[in-house]
Amino acid sequence: MEIDWVELTAAAKAAMAKAYAPYSKFPVGAAAFTTDGRTISGANVENASYGLGLCAECSLVSELFRTGCGKLAAFACADGNGEPLLPRGRCREILYEHSAEGMLLQTTAGIKTIQEVLPEAFGPEDLSR
């Protein structure tokens, strides 16, 4: 599957423009291509109770299920300047659960796989050991 990173980045930036981040003033947009050919996106939604804010990745995973299912094939995240953003650890775990084998991410250091950014991940298979 050839990934159009320009298109995926544009989707992440468009999502970022819809973020609700009045507290951190750090809007984030996320976008992904799914294995069944859809483009999904999400943005962070903060809360006056700071710890209750939703990250862009949570919003994206919600849309993954709301619009169908499938797995994540490629992912990009954009900060308020439209620059690539590498998801933090918690968000990498959230993405891993729904990633296709070898899922690609745009990072500040180029394209990497989910296994590269989250080695030795904990996943559903670990629960049945």
Ligand code: THU
């Ligand atoms: N944020 C995300 O939505 N995703 C990330 O990968 C990094 C951080 C959000 C959470 C919070 O609303 C704001 O960025 C500042 O941390």
